[in-house]
Amino acid sequence: MNRAKLIRLSARLINSLSSTRQPGLHSLRLNQVTNFSYLAQSPPFPFAKPTHSSLISSNSHQNVYFTTKSESMFELILSKDDWSVEIENELKKLNPNVNHESVVYVLKKLNQNPKKSMDFYKWVRDKKKFETRYVPCTLLLKTLACREFMEDFWAVASEMKGKGLCIDYQIYVAVNGALEREKMAKEAAEWTKFYDSMWKENGQNDVVKNVVKVIMGSEWSEEVESKLKRLNFPLSENVVFRVIWGLKEKPLNALKFFNWVVSCRKYEHSSVTYSRMARVLSLGGLMGEFWDLVTRMRSEGHEIDGYVKLARCLNNGDAVNLFELIMDGPYKLSEKDCIWLLKILAHDTNPDIDLVNRVVNKYVEVGNTHNKATYDCIHRSLCKTGRFDEAKKIVDKMRKAGFKPDNITYSQEVFGLCKLRRFEDANLVLNQMEDEGCVPDIKTWTILIQGYCAAGKMDEALTCFAQVPDKNLDPDADMLEVLINGFISHDKLLGAYKFLVEMVRKACLKPWQATYKLMIEKLVQNGEIDKAYYLLSMMKEQEYPPYPEPFVEYISKSGTVQDAKKLLAAVPMKGSTPSIEAYVNIITSFFNKGRHSEAKDLLYVSPPKVRRQKKIQKLFGFEPPKQLS
Incomplete structure (x- = not known):
């Protein structure tokens, strides 16, 4: 890029754009360019007691026991180079409690070590008679999805299939992405085939659909229970898990089913089915039922599977309550989970500092130490709420702990100052950064400009x-x-248009596709059709897919057939012709707006294939107008 040219262009535009106004535009909320969430470490804040401490098991000694055993099991495995009889003998002396929760805990901790993960799994399966379960196996699949461990990967996948288990689409996508990142196209294709065949053989789609249909058909009643009994469907974790998810639109019915299989079918729920039921209740906003279920779950010795997935369905307060609850249990959440939650809290427009304090303090209370990520998260939350004195103290603590403030740290302060319109102070921060040898990067400048x-x-x-x-x-x-x-x-649409064109044509910038789409929408809404068409051509030059929707809406309301033909000519990428779908969309839009004459006129000049489309024949009857000779 010719930087001198860009400077001249920008300087020339300063005055011309500030006087360009287009009244009547609605203000848009700016997207925050503040994705700098690499969080940090600090001494604890004043401790706040968890709201749901009453849910935690009173048998704290047992919790510590299980935590210690699981952690010791992990540390023992990690300390040895290879699996051996010696490890097995030491594990035997340790006498760990091998259950679903402890196996999941260790596999999560070993997720960066495929070999040790597989060795551990073989040991619990073969020597401790651990039953093949959905969550441990899917954790293994994600860990083993790399070139060196494909033999083990297929062994676990085949084991799951042989046990009648089915892989969720989300897990399929995650594994497929891992294989593609490893540039293993052949293996990714085989994985897709395997996934499809697993669902054909184990999906039990008809069984699940029939159960869901009966329950969704009416409110829960004795009649519904009678119908379910007559179905006599198999009660496996796979079936129960999928039925609960299939009932997510009616969470209370899902809960009725959840309880019914226990009382009438003598089914014993697992952490997997409990966690899925909890997620359905949280999605439905039934927080009273949610916490009752969590209490019952904990009383039966089960732990939450997939904290992050569940917490995404909760408000911040409940997410923190659940975090505290799990951290007081036998299987602690990881540093990664803690940082994720702190990021979520920090991204609020006005972060709740009390919630941030509770997460940080609970994380430290159970024996963890801070890293730079937690420091940065605390700092961001304080800066966003204008508590700069406290934020500076956090930076001081960060320095004392051996972490040097960087662009992430300073950018958060710049953002907070800009939010309060303290631009002079924000510029001083940039000067301070340069004085300290921390050169502001493009994101820091973007925050100031924002x-x-x-x-x-x-x-x-x-x-x-x-x-x-x-x-x-x-x-x-x-x-x-x-x-x-x-x-x-700020109602400067034409200035925005001129600026965008100059930056693309003369400064060689490539905007985001979303930027083009927003500009086209606004130009069309304000009748600047020619300028919108010009941006459409620029999109195509930069190999973005065409964006005809705003034009179709405008033309269907007040445009002509000639306008429609112009759009059809403008939309195709280089070297191609308008698609049949494009013709159908515009004709249908004319018709839906009551402009039947224009719809017919455009149909007359359309390719013969358009007239043979079922949608078009339905609009015009079974004998659509013939093409003009």
Whole structure:
């Protein structure tokens, strides 16, 4: 990129764009370009007691016992180079409690070590008679999905299939992604075939569908129970798990089924079925039932599977309550889970510092230490709430703990200051960074520019933008998107258009596809059709797929057949012709708006294949208009 040219372009646009206005545009909420969540470590905040401490087992000695045993089992396996009789003898002396929860705990801890994971699994399966279960096996599959361990991978997959288990689509996608990242296209194709065959053989789709259909058909009653008894369906973890998920649109019915299989079919739920039931209740917002279920689950000795998936369905307060509950149990959450939760809390517009404190303190209370990631998370939350004095203290603690503040740390302070319109202080932070040898990166500059845009200070935003090349940085699509959103949110649509075209044509920037789409939508809404068409052509030049939807909506309301033909000519990528679907969409849009004459006129000049489409024949009757000779 010619940086000098970009500077000149930016400087010239500062005055011209600030005077360009388009009244009547609705403001847009700017997307935050603040994805810098690599969190940190700090001494604990004042401790806040968990709201749901009453749910935790009173037998704390037993919890410590199981935690110690599982952790010791993991550490023993990790300490040895290879699996051996010696390890097995030491494990025998340790006498660990080998159950679903402890096996899952160890496999999660070993997820970066495929060989030790497989050795451990073989030991619990062959020597401890551990039954093949869904969650441990799927954890293994994700760990073993690499070139060196494909033999073990297929052995576990085949074992699951042989036991009648089915893999969730999400697990299939995760494994497939891992194989593709390893550039194992052949294995990925075989995995897809295996997944399909597993579902054909073990899916029991008809069984699950029939059970779900009976329950969804009416409110729970004795009649429903009678119908379920007559179905006499097999009660496996796979079937119960899938029926519960199939009933997620009616969570109370799912709970009735969950309880019914226990009372009438004498089924014993596992951590897998409990966790899935908890997720369905949380999705339905039934928090009273959710916490009752969790209490019952813990009383029966089961632990939550998949904290992150479940916590995504909860509000922040309940997610923290569940975090505390699990951390007080025998199988602690990982550092990764803790950081994920702190990121979620920090991403709130106004983070709840009390919740942040509780997560940090609970993590430390059970024997963990902070890393830079937790420090950064605390710092971000404090900066976003304007508590800069406390934020500086966190940075001081970070330094004392041996972690040097970096672009992530300082960018959070810049964002918080910009949020409060303290731009002079935000610029001072950038100067401080340079003085300390921490050169502001493109994301730090983007945050500052975003702050100016949010405040309507577009001249200052463009001045910053013009300075970026002088800092040996190349403006990117994120920065461009922030500026475009800033123009639009302050009713400067034509200025945004001119700026975007200049940056693409003369500064060789490539915007995000979403930036193009937003600009096209706004231009069409404001009747600037020719400019929208020009952006459509720019999209195609940069090999983005066409975006005809705003044009179709506009043309169907007030456009002509000639406008429709122009769109059909503009949409195809280079060297191709308009698709049949494109013709059908525009004709249907005309028809749906009551403009039947225009729909017929466009149909007259359409390819013969269009008239043979069932959708078109349904609109016009069984004998659609014939093509003009």
